[in-house]
Amino acid sequence: MTKDIRALEFFSGIGGLHFGFNASGAKGKVLESFDMNQQANDTYRLSFGKTAVSRGIDRLTVKDIEKYNANCWLMSPPCQPYTRGGKLLDDQDNRAKPLLHLLDQLEKMATPPTYIFLENVKNFETSRSRERMVRLLHKMGYVFRECLLAPHNFGVPNDRLRYFLIARSRSSFKEATPRSSTPAVDSAAQTFDPEKEIIYTTWPLPAFVEDPNISIRQYPFNIPVLRYFLDQEENETKDYLLSRQLILERPNFRFDILRPSSNRSSCFTKAYGSHHVASGGGLLQTLKMDQTEYDFGNSESIAELGLRFFTPTEVARLHAFPLKEERGSECALETDDTNEQGSNVDPRTLTTIRVYSPKLAQESNGPYLQFPAKLKALQRYKLLGNSLNVWVVAELLRGVLFADHPGNPLPIYRAEDMTASALEQASSTESIDTVKHGIEEQGESAPDGDAEVRPTRDKKRLKAE
Numbered sequence: 195m196t197k198d199i200r201a202l203e204f205f206s207g208i209g210g211l212h213f214g215f216n217a218s219g220a221k222g223k224v225l226e227s228f229d230m231n232q233q234a235n236d237t238y239r240l241s242f243g244k245t246a247v248s249r250g251i252d253r254l255t256v257k258d259i260e261k262y263n264a265n266c267w268l269m270s271p272p273c274q275p276y277t278r279g280g281k282l283l284d285d286q287d288n289r290a291k292p293l294l295h296l297l298d299q300l301e302k303m304a305t306p307p308t309y310i311f312l313e314n315v316k317n318f319e320t321s322r323s324r325e326r327m328v329r330l331l332h333k334m335g336y337v338f339r340e341c342l343l344a345p346h347n348f349g350v351p352n353d354r355l356r357y358f359l360i361a362r363s364r365s366s367f368k369e370a371t372p373r374s375s376t377p378a379v380d381s382a383a384q385t386f387d388p389e390k391e392i393i394y395t396t397w398p399l400p401a402f403v404e405d406p407n408i409s410i411r412q413y414p415f416n417i418p419v420l421r422y423f424l425d426q427e428e429n430e431t432k433d434y435l436l437s438r439q440l441i442l443e444r445p446n447f448r449f450d451i452l453r454p455s456s457n458r459s460s461c462f463t464k465a466y467g468s469h470h471v472a473s474g475g476g477l478l479q480t481l482k483m484d485q486t487e488y489d490f491g492n493s494e495s496i497a498e499l500g501l502r503f504f505t506p507t508e509v510a511r512l513h514a515f516p517l518k519e520e521r522g523s524e525c526a527l528e529t530d531d532t533n534e535q536g537s538n539v540d541p542r543t544l545t546t547i548r549v550y551s552p553k554l555a556q557e558s559n560g561p562y563l564q565f566p567a568k569l570k571a572l573q574r575y576k577l578l579g580n581s582l583n584v585w586v587v588a589e590l591l592r593g594v595l596f597a598d599h600p601g602n603p604l605p606i607y608r609a610e611d612m613t614a615s616a617l618e619q620a621s622s623t624e625s626i627d628t629v630k631h632g633i634e635e636q637g638e639s640a641p642d643g644d645a646e647v648r649p650t651r652d653k654k655r656l657k658a659e
């Protein structure tokens with residue numbers, strides 16, 4: 195009988211991992227979530243109708259965890275110990291404790307989870323915490339993949355480069371032999387070198403179990419422009435305009451100015467929307483749309499552009515959270531065109547390749563992300579800035595972690611699904627606003643250099659893309 199996936203969600207926040215789990219199509223459910231932030235937990239309760247356990251994760255015992263009989267751990271621990279620009283205290287930072295504590299519990303468990311998924315910031319890959327984690331996973335017989343990927347790698351116009359670890363117990367592979375850069379435990383325990391592990395930087399990653407009949411091909415796709423992610427009503431956005439005064443006070447201040455026709459946006463941090471105007475995310479130009487060159491020395495001219503923050507709802511869309519959209523047929527997100535040139539992807543490939551399409555992310559019948567009405571915009575930005583991209587999680591779960599879990603939808607990126615006409619169409623639509631992003635060929639012929647990096651502490655070698 196098929197064993198369902200029974201997941202625990204640690205550091206659940208507003209439930210990005212839970213939404214990602216749902217969007218992955220995994221057969222199973224998230225049994226319990228754990229977080230201590232009251233506002234995040236209120237949001238989680240409203241969205242999922244379930245209350246997260248608000249006890250400190252660093253106080254959970256093996257018994258507390260084992261009672262769920264879970265076979266999957268989803269984790270997105272605090273990133274401050276590893277954030278560039280922070281103090282970089284790594285495992286000496288108190289905020290690293292709950293993760294390290296979980297690793298200690300993992301080692302003691304009679305039946306450790308089959309599946310482990312972890313998200314963190316770029317830079318985690320060079321940390322002592324990561325080294326401790328992969329050494330333990332290797333010792334315990336897990337096979338794992340590590341990568342540094344951003345939503346734009348998956349077709350979402352947002353930059354949020356993150357580290358992901360996807361681990362699966364070696365014993366769970368029945369007849370098939372997992373392909374791993376990690377050698378078998380018994381023969382090479384002493385020779386395992388965390389610094390030699392590959393950190394992939396292109397998508398898709400090589401599957402754990404490779405089918406010799408399937409080769410992953412380069413697949414070109416267009417990234418939808420921001421227009422599809424924007425609120426439609428002026429009254430939804432008017433409160434987010436930057437005051438003229440604020441711009442005039444900042445001559446020579448460089449804002450990242452984005453237009454509805456842009457197919458990129460910068461990472462929205464938890465400081466977005468605050469008085470640190472230019473930190474953590476771009477601003478949207480709403481006036482003088484034929485102006486595409488900006489003279490930052492002339493703040494008068496910048497003040498004419500009608501610059502505004504993206505609203506929390508727009509940020510949530512860019513993070514691919516399912517929302518209860520009530521805008522009817524006028525809603526731009528109802529289109530399945532993924533760019534302004536119209537649909538250029540064979541519809542059959544959407545279920546197999548699953549290049550991001552706003553429609554795919556919005557088709558869910560719930561749960562949806564819902565903030566309690568009492569939460570102000572700044573509080574929402576903060577929660578969203580702490581969160582993650584749901585679509586990236588969904589695809590990493592679907593395409594890698596649960597790839598051959600019985601009963602799950604096929605995650606394979608099949609060459610035969612990429613019809614010649616789809617490829618021809620896709621490759622004939624490049625324009626200024628819709629830059630194509632190819633998926634690199636991986637596997638045996640994985641290119642060196644850009645496709646992967648090593649988790650060395652020598653930062654010069656950490657060129658992800």
Ligand SMILES: C[S@@+](CC[C@H](N)C(=O)[O-])C[C@H]1O[C@@H](n2cnc3c(N)ncnc32)[C@H](O)[C@@H]1O
Pocket residue numbers: 205206207208209210211228229230231234249250251252270271272273292577580581582
């Ligand atoms: C990077 S955020 C994860 C956000 C989450 N993935 C989401 O989608 O919103 C880290 C979370 O860990 C929580 N946290 C930090 N230390 C904790 C602890 N000791 N016990 C429980 N939760 C903790 C924080 O409240 C925060 O929500």
